[in-house]
Amino acid sequence: MIKTNKEQLVCQSVIGEITSPGGGINPYRINPDGHADIYPGVGGITYNLRIGDLACEKFGDHVEPGVSLSNFTLVQGQPGPNRALNQFSCVGNVAKVVSGDAKGETGRVTGKHGGIEHVLIDFAPKTLEKMVIGDKIQIKAYGCGLQLTDHPSIRVINLDPALLAVMGLKELKGGKIQVPVTHIAPAKVMGSGIGSMHSNSGDYDIQLFDEPTVKEYGLDDLRLGDIVAISDADATYGRIYKTGGVVIGIVVHASSVIAGHGPGVMIALSSKDGLLVPKINAKANLKKHFAAQ
Numbered sequence: 001m002i003k004t005n006k007e008q009l010v011c012q013s014v015i016g017e018i019t020s021p022g023g024g025i026n027p028y029r030i031n032p033d034g035h036a037d038i039y040p041g042v043g044g045i046t047y048n049l050r051i052g053d054l055a056c057e058k059f060g061d062h063v064e065p066g067v068s069l070s071n072f073t074l075v076q077g078q079p080g081p082n083r084a085l086n087q088f089s090c091v092g093n094v095a096k097v098v099s100g101d102a103k104g105e106t107g108r109v110t111g112k113h114g115g116i117e118h119v120l121i122d123f124a125p126k127t128l129e130k131m132v133i134g135d136k137i138q139i140k141a142y143g144c145g146l147q148l149t150d151h152p153s154i155r156v157i158n159l160d161p162a163l164l165a166v167m168g169l170k171e172l173k174g175g176k177i178q179v180p181v182t183h184i185a186p187a188k189v190m191g192s193g194i195g196s197m198h199s200n201s202g203d204y205d206i207q208l209f210d211e212p213t214v215k216e217y218g219l220d221d222l223r224l225g226d227i228v229a230i231s232d233a234d235a236t237y238g239r240i241y242k243t244g245g246v247v248i249g250i251v252v253h254a255s256s257v258i259a260g261h262g263p264g265v266m267i268a269l270s271s272k273d274g275l276l277v278p279k280i281n282a283k284a285n286l287k288k289h290f291a292a293q
Contacts, residue, residue: 002169002177003149006161011142014085015098016069016119019043020133029061031257032209039257042116043068045131049254051110051122051225052287055263056208056255062264063254064113065224066122069095069137079117086117086201090143091250091268091286092163092293095121098138102130108290109139110225111252111266112158114193114202120252122290144200151175155236155270157199166292167227168284172277179248179269180227180281185217187232187241191260199235203252203264222263225286226251229278235267246276250286 021043028036039061049058049065071082093109107123121137146156146164154177156164170178185206193204206222208214222228228249234242235249249265256262269276 001165002171004161004164005145005147005149009142009145009161011140012088013138014071014088014141015136015138016071016082016085017136018045018131018133019068019070019118029257032259037257042113042118042253044133045128047125047128049224052285053224055222055224055251056220058254060254061256061258062113062261064118064120064252065254066107066110066120067128067131067137069119069121070117082117083201085119085139086112088141088144089119089139090141090158090160091266092160092290093139093142095137095139097127097131098136100130100132100135102127102135105130109160110286111250111264112201112203113253113264114196114204117201148177151177151275153271153273154275157235157267157270159268162293163289166289168281176275176277178277178279179229180284181229181248181278182226182280182282182284183217183219183222184229184231184278184280185219186213187230189213189219190230190233190239191262193264194239197238199237199239199267199270203249203266204239205256205260205262205264207260208255208262209259222251223285224251224254227268227284227286228265229276230265234272235270236272239267242272244274245270245272246274246278248276248278
């Protein structure tokens with residue numbers, strides 16, 4: 001068992017409500033080849049897309065699996081409560097429905113989506129059928145500040161300690177940590193979201209428009225909830241290109257047709273010094289990890 005500081009972490013409630021999908025006055029989205037179409041997108045309750053499903057299979061753009069959550073409360077005109085919901089929620093946190101016909105049912109946080117600033121929750125299908133847009137969901141936010149006590153230069157971000165414990169991390173010689181991942185993507189394909197000043201909310205996207213690169217790295221079968229590595233990258237604070245660095249992330253939303261976009265990856269671990277060693281394991285997915293908790 002890799003040592004952590006989990007006993008020092010605060011567990012605190014944050015809350016949000018199920019958002020509605022939105023539409024624009026001009027509803028078309030144009031791909032890099034100039035083709036325009038109208039696609040389902042973010043928000044709402046998505047019944048037929050969950051963790052474990054292919055990220056590039058459905059006809060949609062940035063579709064979020066399961067339930068999309070936001071907090072619309074303003075404090076002094078500022079969206080502070082939604083920032084807290086996004087910054088302090090961690091993947092694997094328990095989420096409890098506190099209003100509506102599904103009251104009392106529980107699910108788990110699967111990720112955070114930048115730009116729209118949603119927290120994403122997975123529930124059983126029978127629970128999704130009971131829900132309506134506007135239902136409130138409270139999360140036991142636990143994991144902010146999590147550290148590997150014997151590996152201070154490796155940053156842990158957005159992970160519940162219980163999830164970290166079942167991800168199969170293994171200590172290696174030289175202070176390195178081996179991490180099972182489904183894919184390794186090169187930093188050159190990372191698009192929207194790069195340059196963010198912090199990694200405690202949001203995500204950045206794997207561009208899939210270059211077919212030779214997609215084929216070389218086997219990126220066409222990415223699944224929602226996959227644990228993936230990004231080489232020559234760092235997200236210890238902001239998301240940057242960094243020769244020799246390694247980022248471990250989680251695929252949180254489905255693919256996109258828009259230039260610079262694609263399946264979104266939320267940061268989970270980062271080492272600017274390359275102390276994270278990815279090991280390919282096709283089963284490294286949240287669906288399996290949640291079942292093991």
